Amino acid sequence: MTDQPTLTLNDDRQIPQLGFGTWKLEGETATDAVKSALDVGYWLIDTASIYKNEEQVGRGIGEWSDIFLQTKIWNDDQGYDKALAAFDASLERLGRDYVDMLLIHWPVPSAGKAVDTWKALIEARDQGKAKSIGVSNFREEDLKAIVDATGVVPALNQIELHPSFQQRDLRRVHDEMGIVTQTWSPLGQGEGLQGEVVGRIAKEVGAPASAVILAWHLQHGLNPLPRSSSRDHIAENFRALEVTLSDEQMAAIDALDSADGRMGPEPSSF
Numbered sequence: 001m002t003d004q005p006t007l008t009l010n011d012d013r014q015i016p017q018l019g020f021g022t023w024k025l026e027g028e029t030a031t032d033a034v035k036s037a038l039d040v041g042y043w044l045i046d047t048a049s050i051y052k053n054e055e056q057v058g059r060g061i062g063e064w065s066d067i068f069l070q071t072k073i074w075n076d077d078q079g080y081d082k083a084l085a086a087f088d089a090s091l092e093r094l095g096r097d098y099v100d101m102l103l104i105h106w107p108v109p110s111a112g113k114a115v116d117t118w119k120a121l122i123e124a125r126d127q128g129k130a131k132s133i134g135v136s137n138f139r140e141e142d143l144k145a146i147v148d149a150t151g152v153v154p155a156l157n158q159i160e161l162h163p164s165f166q167q168r169d170l171r172r173v174h175d176e177m178g179i180v181t182q183t184w185s186p187l188g189q190g191e192g193l194q195g196e197v198v199g200r201i202a203k204e205v206g207a208p209a210s211a212v213i214l215a216w217h218l219q220h221g222l223n224p225l226p227r228s229s230s231r232d233h234i235a236e237n238f239r240a241l242e243v244t245l246s247d248e249q250m251a252a253i254d255a256l257d258s259a260d261g262r263m264g265p266e267p268s269s270f
Helices: 027-040 054-061 080-094 114-126 140-150 168-177 188-194 196-205 209-219 231-242 247-254
Strands: 006-008 014-016 044-046 068-073 099-104 130-136 156-160 180-184
Touching: 027 044, 027 054, 027 231, 044 054, 054 080, 068 080, 068 114, 080 099, 080 114, 099 114, 099 156, 114 130, 114 140, 130 140, 130 180, 140 168, 156 168, 168 180, 188 196, 188 209, 196 209, 196 247, 209 231, 209 247
Parallel strands: 044 068, 068 099, 099 130, 130 156, 156 180
Antiparallel strands: 006 014
């Protein structure tokens, strides 16, 4: 695969720093997009049972073996036994014996099943079916609850993060706990591409606006997962690996953070 930067997880495994997301990619579109991403050079592919595309993602991966594949346990499948059964079903749809990363998709605090679900992920890891385990959309209190109960710290937490919603407090918690910050909607669902600041920097560095934003993620040590069905856009996003932003350019994007910048659900109530 194309040489590219990696991050070291707290279990000493390496994860590619720039990944490819598949949310809202369905049917042959998902298969073709994954094929394009692998051809372009990505080797981290993210999916989830709730995306209803694991089978298509598996087909897109095909015979590729040197990749980093991750999927997630959905809210309705939380609980020890249900999570293990749901994961086995995911593996069957993906056509694989294991995944590189298995995540709990949301904490669902009202259900009170996150700890039991985390114990199931630990079991899946011990069985060799999940090489690494982590969570998604967990708040500080959710993280500490599962760690206090099991002593096992998630390798990563996949959260909404983009220039208008930078999650600095949670990133500090991740740094303190040794958790990689993986980011969904890293381009702000496309809205971040239209801004004057990003547009100016894109002209300065001679790169697409999407590559500028993703380079900002990379230089902050984050693990972004851009998504696109267009091969051209997939390739444009991958150009982030060639972009280096100055301290001034980084600071200009840092200044775009907004208190009301969240676009997705609020984890405390979703």
